[in-house]
């Protein structure tokens with residue numbers, strides 16, 4: 001899909017526009033704020049918040065916000081920073097693992113696998129553990145379809161659209177977290193088969 005396609009799928013109603021009926025914890029929007037300030041500065045964040053027509057610039061981590069707020073933030077960040085939407089989502093996936101998850105959920109990450117391979121095996125039940133502290137969580141579903149010493153094939157299903165680059169950023173961040181080198185291929189698209197499939201292959205020098 002080209003970026004224009006992605007943008008139009010993410011061209012969500014502004015924060016004050018129609019609601020999507022799916023909600024997301026404020027910690028996601030808070031992390032978007034954290035990433036933009038860290039990488040582009042406070043002035044860039046103010047411009048993004050204004051463009052997204054946010055009522056308030058602060059988010060409460062454990063309060064729910066309509067999904068449209070997050071989509072509007074990503075679309076606004078893309079316009080203000082002059083970056084393709086896919087790049088914003090990919091960077092956000094990396095930030096989510098390397099900053100948000102590491103700082104806020106380090107013990108949970110550690111307990112979920114000592115290697116990337118072990119972590120991916122536990123991914124199908126990972127959000128169930130997260131939901132112990134976030135009971136209203138509406139997470140995606142991950143399934144390990146097949147695996148070997150050198151690959152894992154993962155199915156991703158979500159009620160949300162357009163987040164494949166976010167998943168790719170998450171996987172990239174996880175590989176960096178575990179100091180492993182992998183190649184991620186997006187094998188099947190939800191638009192075609194109803195769900196996305198990713199093939200994660202370990203580089204020869206980085207055994208799983």
Ligand code: HEM
Nearest residue numbers: 023024025101105130137138139140158159160163167170
């Ligand atoms: C400690 C780490 C993590 C926490 C606290 C966490 C929590 C969350 C939260 C709060 C949301 C938003 C949904 C909602 O609020 O209802 C979310 C969405 C999501 N999470 Fe996680 N998550 C974590 C790790 C991961 C990992 C490791 C992956 C996959 C590699 C992942 C994949 C996703 C995806 C793709 C979404 C987007 C929503 C969707 O596709 O429907 N998360 N997660």
